[in-house]
Amino acid sequence: MKKAHVAANVCVILAAAAAIFPILFTVAGSFMSGEEIVSRYTAEITSANQGDFVSNGIHFVRFGLLPEQPTLEQYRQLLWESPGYLRMFWNSVLLVVPVLLGQCVLAPLAAFGLENIRWRYKEAVFFLYIIVVLMPTQLQLVPNFIVAGWLHIRESYLAIILPAVFHPLGVFLVRQQLKNFPKECLEAAQLDGAGAYQSYRYVVRPNLTSVVAALAVLLFADNWNIVDQAVVFLKNTYENPLSVYLGSVVTGDPGMFFAVSVFYLIPTFLVFFLGQDYLTEGIALTSVKA
Template sequence: MTKKLLTGLVFCMALTAVFPILFLICGSFMGNMEIRELLMPVLGNMEGFASWKLMPQYPTMMHYVELLLDSPEFFVMFWNSVKLTAAILAGQLLVGTPAAWGFARYQFPGKKILFTIYIALMMMPFQVMMLSNYLVLDQMRLLDTMAGIILPAVFSTFPVFLMYRFFQGLPEAIMDSARIDGAGELRIFFRIGIPLGSPGMISALVLGFLEYWNLIEQPMAFLKTKEKWPLSLYLPNISTEQAGTAFAASVLVLIPAVLVFLAGQDYLEQGIVSTAVKE
């Protein structure tokens, strides 16, 4: 009996979590008139309550056709998001992986203090660092450029923290055996550290993709030219009269994030577990 109750409770919680996605998918196949009738109390500031249907009365692909064929700015922002996300993740691998390896495998003066600073920076929200970032980017003449978004994110501390936990868990005996066989530190890093620590690197990439694909605050603060905006800034600029287009755009934005999450789900779970392990 208890098991059935728990199963039912979990099912209800899962349905509650999935409902917004069903809301988006159904809305993307509804016509403008049907959406207006259901959401008029919200979109038209009228009295009463909005209603919704799980199945559109007259399904249509009009919003997807309009978005994919008649909205060139959608594709411009899509490729801006691809370039931003790919550049940030590649930079985090190049910068964060050696940093995490150094923290995990070597002892040096000030290591604990420096790592504590890393953790403190990781916990600071963007709003706290926004003004200082703006001033630095202004001095470097990187405002309103893609590099002004990419460079600060490349040096993010969270990937270092996540990969640090994986590298720290590698047996020291393997390193000692490699040193006895004549392997240098650089070779140990590339031949042992990266292959064995790849789950941590992949989990960092998955989490990074989910964050930077939906990046909105940094582009909104640092990018003024609309042609440089990522896809995450496309949706806030859709008017209430284009609710159907907004639903379709939300579904298309969601698809890459869902695919990446499903592909890296196992590695992501390992990353979450590793961050919970105490030293």
């Protein structure tokens, strides 16, 4: 058993190192000035990067995690002088929070309903949920644009929030998990006289916490990085979420770009930190015993 533990730890450590490495790179980059980043990573041979490895007229990257001339200039600019980035950050929050709330309320409810209805074509409906997830973004854009026109929500955040709230992933995920839910508990609750809503709220829902947490994490990941829908529906640059700015290759100052990226990653720490405990709650059989 000990060997398995050690092997497991090693795997996890290796994986964590691979996962965090690019982020360390970003953090390091955020402390480098724009000129240093350019001189390190550009393909041109300039006066600033004379001593680096060069072949056939191309300058190769001079990788490093420690800045040669560390600077806080980007952060200073970001926090003190650039209300635009902060505003875009809050736009991102404004987009993601309703989506999370909506999905975490509606999806388990719908999954519970789907699991318990008696209908011949129930599985077909479920399969429809599955197949619709496969639509690539480009396919969705034009019809969503048209539908948003019908609903008169086109240039507001609703045009982005509503499709995300009704994304099938939530129902799908929860329903798959509900399949493992012992039916006896439900029947026991009903025998005790609980109605559908009560059995949902007091029996099923508390046990879905880990799934809902997983759903929240995944939805957060998908929607925090939303780019295409925001680009198409929002007209003004200052209404864009921050992911739009970070969703294209670096234009302008790379140092600033990295600093904004780091700033962008901070809320995720919060979300993961809070969600960590909920993720590990499994089904608590003891509380289910009626």
